[in-house]
Amino acid sequence: MSQQENKIDEYRRRFLGKGAALVGAAALAPGVILHTIAHAKPADEAVTSKVRWGFLIDANKCAENCDACVRACDEENGITKFGRPQTDAQWIRKITLRNKQTNHSITLPMMCQHCEHPPCVDVCPTGASFKRADGIVLVDKHICIGCRYCMMACPYKARSFIHETVTGQAPDVPRGKGTVESCTLCVHRVDRGETPACAEACAKTQEGPAILFGDLNDPNSKIAKRLASEPSSAVRADFRLDPGVRYQGI
């Protein structure tokens, strides 16, 4: 074989190798790639009200002794505890409901419900408590004066006040003494096209994904389709706050 033919063979081999890699990627990860394209927002673009982020939580799939979501939240957001459950920060908690007549009990995760009409925003005297265009309710800690009106106003007990000096914060999640905080729907992850830490951890548990995250405004999203086809309810729907977190099985 001449040297030139050898070279051609080498080119062919390289081309085929690259092709095989591409085919492999397309076969293995279409979900991953499509998912990222569907959600990732360019970093220099502001959030819009075209999307509204929310959760659909199936209490039937939530195991009583499982706290994977709580642990994942603490880890992701750098929430350190001082061993004082009365005052320690808590963004997500597991609660158990029991029917006194039948003794049937269910357990579910409870966190900021990211209301369409959030009472915490209504009462905030400084404008620190606000709702982002995409429906995520946040505290701007630069403006928060720690008055805790929002904690009083929230019917879901979703917010915590930070009583003690915090150290070792996660770079994406600034937190500090003298301000109020609550579930941010992992806004730093959502902004780069990922799902919140609790939903991700829940999907990896044996009982299966009890927490589904998605865009309530997009009729083609998994969450909107399930909300349209299956029964669901809001906690204390009588307040008419239109929470972004919906439950099944309660």
Added chain:
Amino acid sequence: MFSKPIQFIAQRPTLFAVMIIAACVVSVSALAAVPKPEIPKGKGDRCVEDTGFMRKNHMELLLHQRDETVHRGIRTKKHSLKECIDCHAVNDNQGQPVSHEDSKHFCVVCHEYASVKIDCFECHASKPRVKKAGQRL
């Protein structure tokens, strides 16, 4: 009461002038003796803006970016505090990045010299997070 010093100045004006000049020279040399802060070099070739501009305006850029990020979800890297911290991390003797409690910290070096107290790091992380396998930061 003050007659004695005045008498001295009137009698020996040259000597007095020499004393005044000597006092000035001593104070200037004392000023020069205050060591300028040694500013640690960041990673990469250059900062996102000119050094002079950054010295004067970094707080304005950070303030602007903070509102854009918190309220509008704009997370461009150029003027983000997190990126400043990543690029300007200073390591201690063990090779671990130091926090704002250490005088070697990039921000602290200047702010201690200028006697400016900042409260950014009461909430914000002052050093990059240690990366775990497969974790995006």
